[in-house]
Amino acid sequence: MAALAVLRRSAPARLLSGTLCVHSRVLAPWRQYQSNRHFSNDKILVEMDESTGVAVMKMKNPPVNGLSLELLTEFSISLEKLEIDRGCRGLILTSASPKVFSAGLDITEMCGKSAEHYAAFWKAVQEMWLKLFGSNMVTIAAINGSSPAGGCLMAMCCDYRIMADSPKYAIGLNETQLGIVAPFWFKDTMTHTVGSRVTEQSLQLGQMYPAPAALKFGLVDQLVPEDKVQITAAAAMAQWLSVPDHARQITKPMIRKPIVDRLVKQREADIDNFVSFISKESIQKSLQAYMDRLKQKKQ
Numbered sequence: 001m002a003a004l005a006v007l008r009r010s011a012p013a014r015l016l017s018g019t020l021c022v023h024s025r026v027l028a029p030w031r032q033y034q035s036n037r038h039f040s041n042d043k044i045l046v047e048m049d050e051s052t053g054v055a056v057m058k059m060k061n062p063p064v065n066g067l068s069l070e071l072l073t074e075f076s077i078s079l080e081k082l083e084i085d086r087g088c089r090g091l092i093l094t095s096a097s098p099k100v101f102s103a104g105l106d107i108t109e110m111c112g113k114s115a116e117h118y119a120a121f122w123k124a125v126q127e128m129w130l131k132l133f134g135s136n137m138v139t140i141a142a143i144n145g146s147s148p149a150g151g152c153l154m155a156m157c158c159d160y161r162i163m164a165d166s167p168k169y170a171i172g173l174n175e176t177q178l179g180i181v182a183p184f185w186f187k188d189t190m191t192h193t194v195g196s197r198v199t200e201q202s203l204q205l206g207q208m209y210p211a212p213a214a215l216k217f218g219l220v221d222q223l224v225p226e227d228k229v230q231i232t233a234a235a236a237m238a239q240w241l242s243v244p245d246h247a248r249q250i251t252k253p254m255i256r257k258p259i260v261d262r263l264v265k266q267r268e269a270d271i272d273n274f275v276s277f278i279s280k281e282s283i284q285k286s287l288q289a290y291m292d293r294l295k296q297k298k299q
């Protein structure tokens with residue numbers, strides 16, 4: 001048993017290759033860590049069921065769960081806490097807002113800010129990805145609404161994806177539609193999920209897929225009625241957790257570690273690329289025009 005416990009705790013460190021640091025500027029203090037094992041900060045709510053060893057993590061950044069620096073930082077801290085918690089074996093990631101899982105990266109974090117801000121923001125995006133894609137736990141995305149770009153990335157980081165069965169909800173990496181480019185590790189994550197050919201086409205076109213289309217080529221694994229997403233995720237989790245932890249935990253990095261290591265080896269260069277790309281006047285204009293279109297859609 002002791003050996004298994006060591007294995008359980010040592011695997012994430014190996015998989016993440018020493019990437020446990022988080023950006024310290026906006027670390028929100030934990031408000032509480034209550035006896036019923038619910039904890040929350042501003043943007044992330046975690047409910048831990050000790051009897052099953054499953055944590056449900058809800059993003060709560062209304063109206064659309066934009067992945068702001070604050071949310072991303074809280075996410076990484078929360079995930080890190082769960083990762084080192086001996087009692088936690090599985091994570092269900094979902095949204096506290098109906099109709100949107102996550103609108104992806106908060107575009108306002110990438111508009112009109114300083115180079116230092118862009119660097120801190122991108123480091124937090126990398127951190128989220130390294131921790132979630134490299135997690136040692138079973139991770140299931142309960143996608144209860146639309147999930148463009150960074151939202152799709154988060155879902156693809158999970159081991160299994162269950163989405164609300166509605167053509168109103170779409171998922172995909174739509175970066176090119178904004179005039180920006182999905183970085184290589186977004187591309188790697190999609191290739192890992194659906195293969196090269198679909199990724200090549202999806203990324204070039206910046207395609208968003210309604211849930212039924214996403215199921216057809218495996219971008220999501222299962223569609224269920226909207227009100228059954230959470231319960232189905234819990235059932236799927238029970239099935240995944242029926243596999244012995246040690247065997248599953250050795251298997252997962254066989255596939256994922258080389259993908260994680262690719263970013264780990266060039267994190268600083270990736271941040272520099274992002275800062276120089278996003279600071280270009282033409283890119284700032286594209287993002288601003290996209291934000292204007294989003295707002296006009298309402299009028």
Ligand SMILES: CCCCCCCC/C=C\C/C=C/C(=O)SCCNC(=O)CCNC(=O)[C@H](O)C(C)(C)COP(=O)(O)OP(=O)(O)OC[C@H]1O[C@@H](n2cnc3c(N)ncnc32)[C@H](O)[C@@H]1OP(=O)(O)O
Nearest residue numbers: 066103104105106107108146148149150181183277294295
């Ligand atoms: C050489 C290589 C170099 C490599 C360099 C790498 C660069 C890579 C850079 C970045 C990668 C980017 C990843 C991303 O994730 S970008 C984000 C993409 N997201 C989207 O396109 C989603 C846009 N939003 C929507 O489609 C919809 O909002 C919705 C479907 C999610 C929800 O629709 P609905 O419920 O109808 O809500 P509204 O559209 O009315 O939106 C409400 C409110 O929220 C604002 N908003 C929406 N999305 C975002 C967002 N992502 N960021 C910030 N704000 C957002 C929207 O404008 C409304 O605001 P309001 O009018 O003020 O209320």
